[in-house]
Amino acid sequence: MTPLTTIDFPGRLAAVLFLQGCPWRCSYCHNPHLLPARAGTGVEWTSVLDFLQRRRGLLDGVVFSGGEPTLQSSLDDAIAQVRALGYHAALHTGGMYPDRLRPLLPRLDWVGLDIKAPWHIYDSVTRGRGGGRKVAAALRHVLDSGVANAVPLGIQDCFPKPRCNSWLTSWRVPGQGIGYCRNVASTGDRTRIGRHRICSGWELNSNLSSSAVVSVAVVVP
16 A cells, blocks of 8 residues: 555545456566465555545545456445545556446546557467457446546557557547656566567656556455
């Protein structure tokens, strides 16, 4: 848990909850300790609620991040409990579970959907199966919901700005919701997928969130 962030929930002071577990194995993952479904350390949900009770009136919102938060079967209940305390709720997701994401959207005030690559090379990036199809469905759910959102794009060579703008315009993603790759690292296996270079920083359009900082995972019952 990160107790205070000014960058991960646009326009709001928030806490970030990092939920354990992710089915993908992107080589450049900046939170690899969150990949396993279970971890030896974490913050109990009751402790999170106690913290949020104490911070009422000081924080505006709570961000559910990860790992992949939609992997958690109790995420809907956790969001409901956070909102019952008077907080706004945000979600950072890779979009690999579109059917789980869709019913969550009415409870959310903001979504950051991390698009890692064009659909045709998704599986080579994530080391999963069917990722492009799943994330395309998740993107459609987010856009149709009307929930405020940002869409960071992960592989710089695949998304030069003109091509990126054209591609996302076809999906009706507003320009202010796009984050572009700014810096790329030149060496190291963790920063390359074949010939494609991986982002090490972001050039963000108006009031977008950057990637969440690494912190301790939250165990949601």
